[in-house]
Amino acid sequence: MKIGxxxxxxxxxxxxxxxxxxxxxxxxxxxxQENLNEIKEKFKVKKTTKDMQELLNDSELEAVSICTQNSVHYEIAKKFLEKGKHVLLEKPMTLDSSEAEELVELAEKNNCVLSIGHIFRYNAGLRKLKELISEKELGEVFLARLVWTNLNPPFEDNRDIYFDLGPHALDIIYFILGNLPDEISCRGVPSRDKADQDETTFINCRAGKTLINIDLSWVTPEKKRTVFVVGSKNSALIDCMTQQITLINNADMSEKNVFVQASNPLIEEISDFLNAVKENRKTVSEGKIGAEIVKLIELCHKSVKEQKTVFLG
Ligand SMILES: NC(=O)c1ccc[n+]([C@@H]2O[C@H](COP(=O)([O-])OP(=O)(O)OC[C@H]3O[C@@H](n4cnc5c(N)ncnc54)[C@H](O)[C@@H]3O)[C@@H](O)[C@H]2O)c1
Structure with missing residues (x-):
């Protein structure tokens, strides 16, 4: 297939x-140009350009991945969907939920696949965790705690932690529980002197009876990508980087490892996208999901700004 x-x-x-x-x-x-030179050298890509119009005008080009800064996701995706090209759009889908919904409608209208780079849907450990939850292996899910932290020097490009780290954590909740949170209470701080944006935030949500705590931070000198789910029978801790799960029996606190054959999530994401194009179907990370997550991030912003709990309408 010819891909841009x-x-x-x-x-x-x-x-x-x-x-x-x-x-x-x-x-x-x-x-x-330096990026184009590098990828020509590294990946032996024959055709590169600084002019996006060349891709838009190429009638043989069927699909495109959009991996630009978040601020131009909407305008670029819109141009390709208008030309009838299938789109794999990096997360966050857009910075505005009405724009995200517009892209979903445009993809439907033009019969295009629109997939969002929510890569953790292709993580074998999280897929196994979803299976354990739906088979009631954990019992009723009381609590989910996600830690998504690392240490970055202060960003110079006004990067927003809610839009940058938030999509993964919020989408993991949607993916493993099958429900969107119905209320959100969020507090953030710009931890360091130079920062003019929040660099640490706690997102507290409720999805039905499940309480969710998401800890996002760029000032923590420890890279963590973990999900801990506490059920009425058993609990499960997953390290999303290694994709390994520890199952804990609540009654005696004994632990056992659940075997998971780790996947390469990006290979799976791209292969789901290309197969969806060939089979004229949606991916497991379809545009509608991306739009729901953008709405949740807007609610996080609202909760921080107004210092109150907000509800999903
Ligand atoms: N799924 C994941 O785990 C994951 C991880 C990292 C980044 N991302 C996402 O990938 C995207 C890119 O992030 P990054 O860290 O690679 O950023 P980056 O700044 O390293 O790269 C973005 C590139 O887009 C180019 N660009 C911007 N506007 C363009 C335009 N109009 N036409 C052509 N090129 C243009 C820039 O020149 C730059 O080289 C972001 O949306 C980010 O959220 C996803």
Whole structure:
């Protein structure tokens, strides 16, 4: 298949590598010549351009990955969907939920696949956890605690922690519980002197009877990507980086490891996208899900700003 990638920065390079490795013809667009030179050299991509119009006008190009900064996701995705191209759009889908909904409608209208880079839906450990929850292996789920922390120097590009780290954590909740939170209470702080944005935030939610606590931080000198789910019978702790699960029996606190064959989530995400294009179906990370997550992030902002609990309408 002939595929375009717009944005060949840190994460776009990973998309390019996987498309090339799976035997697709790839055209790459980036505004920075140094990025284009690097990917030509590294991945032997033959065609690169600084002009996105070349991709939009290419009638043989069927699909595109958009891996640019968040602020231009909407306008770029809209242009490709208007041309009838299938789109894999990095998270967060957009910075505005009405724009996200518009993209969902446009994809429907033009019969395009629109998939969002919620990569943890392709994490074998989280898939297993979802299975354990739906088979009632944990009993009734009382509590979910997610820790998504690392240490970054202060960002210079006004990066928003809710839109940057939030989509993964919030989508994991939606994925494993099958429900969106119905209320959110959120508090954030710009921890360091130079920061003019929150760098640490606690998102507290409730989804039915399940309480959820999400700890997001860029000032924690420990990279953690963990999900701890407490059930009425058993509890499960998953390290999303290794994809391994520890199952804890609540009665005697004994622990056992659940065998999980780790996946390569990006390969799975891209293969779901390409197969959805071939089979004219949706992916497990379809546009509608991306739009729901953007709405939740807007509610986080509202809760922080108004210092109150907000409810999903
Ligand atoms: N799924 C994940 O786990 C994951 C991880 C990291 C980043 N991301 C997402 O990937 C996206 C990119 O992040 P990044 O860290 O690679 O950013 P980056 O700044 O390293 O790269 C973005 C690139 O897009 C290019 N670009 C911007 N506007 C363009 C345009 N109009 N036409 C062509 N190129 C353009 C820039 O020149 C830059 O090279 C973000 O949306 C981010 O949230 C996802």
């Amino acid at each position: 990638v717009v944005g060949a920065g840190y994460f776009g390079k990973n998309h390019i590598r996987e498309y090339v490795n799976s035997g697709n013809e790839v055209i790459v667009c980036d505004l920075k």
